[in-house]
């Protein structure tokens with residue numbers, strides 16, 4: 571592994587992180603929705619049927635796609651059509667990121683929520699009512715609080731809650747949700763999110779990709795993998811994979827707090843250790859940014875950048 575250095579924006583306080591992340595998200599939204607942006611959201615060189623067949627060889631089940639939506643969100647049923655309208659496609663992580671977005675995004679008046687397709691980077695396989703559910707937290711802390719009459723209603727793609735007892739089936743099912751959302755008519759290689767937002771836990775896991783879970787970290791084919799026996803938090807999970815993360819137009823890490831400083835030091839100074847974030851720093855080189863508070867950068871030797879807000 572080479573030593574690819576991502577952009578690291580440093581902030582004195584949490585509020586600074588929240589405001590800058592919100593600005594970064596809105597900038598990504600505006601770029602994706604700009605009339606002259608001809609960005610393609612999928613690469614057309616593998617037949618979708620072939621992809622499906624490959625998947626089904628390793629699937630326990632081919633249960634129907636869980637394209638359910640959050641309460642109050644608009645229907646995802648138009649996803650089988652080739653979308654002509656521009657959409658902002660974002661993958662959200664859970665954990666502390668949700669509070670960052672709550673504080674940063676909800677007070678802005680330039681978020682075009684109605685043009686957003688929201689997917690989840692990972693999910694913990696617990697009921698949505700649990701505080702451990704990434705979708706559940708995002709719903710309660712962000713989605714339910716949007717003034718939809720004014721800003722429109724995002725389309726939200728979460729796991730099928732009825733499948734949380736079977737990580738493999740849940741992962742397969744969510745992968746089908748992604749395939750339908752991103753496939754251009756009949757072919758697709760990898761989804762391309764406009765923005766993929768990640769946190770990083772003190773143990774180094776991102777989404778639900780844990781250090782030392784080598785099979786998951788080396789996964790090349792699947793878009794979504796099941797995770798069992800996770801060493802922290804809920805043990806059963808699903809996660810989008812490294813190739814999906816790295817194929818995104820922008821990949822952004824948001825990390826705060828002194829408890830994260832030791833792992834950030836390893837990620838930035840010892841990329842050869844192959845932590846999940848270091849793999850992404852390398853695999854999405856040039857498209858990766860980190861928004862980090864000073865506490866999380868304690869004793870970390872990196873060049874810090876000052877974030878420049880985009881003009882309104």
Ligand SMILES: O=C1O[C@H](COP(=O)(O)O)[C@@H](O)[C@H](O)[C@H]1O
Pocket residue numbers: 662663664665666667691692693694704768769770771772775776777778803
């Ligand atoms: O378990 C998880 O943890 C990571 C990191 O969370 P944080 O609270 O330390 O920021 C999170 O990004 C992921 O979505 C979640 O499932």
